[in-house]
Amino acid sequence: MRRYAVVGGGISGLVAAFRLRRMLGPAAEIVLLECGSRLGGCLRTVELAGPVDVGAEAFVGRRPEVPELLAELGLAEQLVHPSGLRPSIWADGVLHPLPAGTLMGLPAGPDAVAGLVDAGTLARIAAEPARPLRWVVGGDTDLASLVADRFGAQVVARSVDPLLGGVYAGRSATIGVRAALPALAARLDAGAASLSAAVAAALPPPSDRPVFGGVRDGYGVLLDALRRAAAATECRAPFVGLSRDGAGWQVDPVGRVDGVLLAVPAPAAADLLRGVAPVAAAAAAAIPSASSAVVALAVPADSPLPPNSGILIGTGEPVGAKAFTFSSRKWPHLRGRQLAGRSVALLRASFGRYGDDAVLARSNPELVATAVADLATVTGVTVTPLAVHVQRWPAALPQYRPGHAGLVAAIESSVAELAGLEVAGAYLGGVGVPACVAAGSAAAHRLMAR
The missing domain is CATH 3.50.50.60 (FAD/NAD(P)-binding domain)
Known part of the structure; x- marks a missing residue:
């Protein structure tokens, strides 16, 4: 045998x-x-007014692996997609719409980040194609160095870092271009005249397919x-x-x-x-690896949260959380949940980036209190948790x-x-x-x- x-x-x-x-x-x-x-591993479903994921909650819908695997296992009916609401970015004390048409937060031109960054940064992005680009074919650098040099530090802190924090639990200063954005590196290797041109060439073609998918239960x-x-x-x-x-x-x-x-x-x-x-x-x-934590909350369904799928937090903002997901708004199948006969809304607060292992030193009550306080800071809404689950992920995400x-x-x-x-x-x-x-x-x- x-x-x-x-x-x-x-x-x-x-x-x-x-x-x-x-x-x-x-x-x-x-x-x-x-x-x-x-x-x-880093996938876990718990009961919180029904099944809720407290690790990864979504997958890239344009990749076929998960839908094909679900179908192969007889679980095709479990495939779900988000509502279409978009997240906001909290930067400089203000909520901004998430820029559209970027490559992991990198814009192909100033219009993509208009309103998120200041006028000086927009002018820098607009002038970037005219500046000589130095790129070593086959080389690598961290995203922060490349983006700050070409587009300015605000693009790093307000557009790129918030997205990388969710994917890698890291920051662009410690994430390499070649591994994180291979399509961009390929365009730079091929001789793109500017970073703007490389981003434009690396953007995926328009598609009607949902960007993300999930598993219903x-x-x-x-x-x-x-x-x-x-x-x-x-x-x-x-x-x-x-x-x-x-x-x-x-x-x-x-x-x-x-x-x-x-x-x-x-x-x-x-x-x-x-x-x-x-x-x-x-x-x-x-x-190396980064540690993180997720605080899942069930709150009264009438809590007046913003009409978004969530909020990403820019680098350097005076809050401990790196993101909030308004799960009941993002995922239609999570709406209408009940807890002890009371309608609830589900949300998640995410903590932890590479080099910040202090998040795991906080007690569960401290993490919950921080989540509630940070949510009030970025939305003006104070919620009363009816049930909570704190999930810690020590050294879970490779950098x-x-x-x-x-x-x-x-x-x-x-x-x-x-x-x-x-x-x-x-x-x-x-x-x-x-x-x-x-x-x-x-x-x-x-x-x-x-």
Whole structure:
């Protein structure tokens, strides 16, 4: 009987186990190792007047991976889309509409950020195409340096950083152009005459498809379906050892297997690879992570919140939260929730960016109080929570710093030399759920092909 080990029970690992089961059939044994108390990694659904996601809540709707996976698992009816309301940005003490037609907050011209930045910044953006652009083909830099030089610091703080804070729990000063915005880097490599021209060329074409999607009853239903379909032997114990054993591998604590797929965060991958792939281990160890926290609140349904899907917070503003999501306005399926016979609205406050681990030092009551106070600051509305859930995500989001693509290449090329060993995870090809689904599937297929 063939035997394989998947280490890590997040979405990448669960998808990998599911794919292995589909390829190997019912006779093979697939062992799923998870050292935590639950499966799902950074995806979690809890009860708060019904199921609510307190990790990732959406995925990029223009990517096919999640809708196709839902359909494959018989969950096509779970696919939902947002209401169409847009978020605002709170900057300089004022709420502004989220700029349209930008690339992760980078404008192709001044009109995109008119009203969000001052007149001097608009003039700088308008004049940018006439300034010589210095870009090293194949090189990399952090987004803040590039954008501040070409467009000004206000574009960084008020447009780019608020969006990056949600995707990476980071700031543009620590996020590399090549890894975070590969389409932009490709246009710059191809000789774009200006940053404005590169952004315009990298913008996705207009589409009628929804930008985002979600799972009606929460990601928990997807995780449960993957778990059932994978039919893996679950081992809830620390994974403490990996070594070659002839044509196979020894995995402590589960014994000999024909192949191993590591779907764990970068620091754990570094520890596990150190004895068998030292180059890959060193590269993985060089990828840092950011911690974050989500405060989910059920408040009276008549709370007079702004008519938006949420609020993103600019850098340097005097609040602790980095964003608010008005979940019941963003997602139609969350409207009309009841708690003890009372109609409620759901919202989320998000905390934490790279380098700011102090957020995890606050107690749950402190985080809830900060969320309520910050919401009052940015909206003028004081809410009374009827129920709360505080979710902490320590070291959960890998940081795609300048040079990240080189680290990934080193990991993948080193592991490729070892038959029967593969890696997957958010630190490799993207932090979003579709990227993790793709990574888990690709790793499982590579493992079988080799």
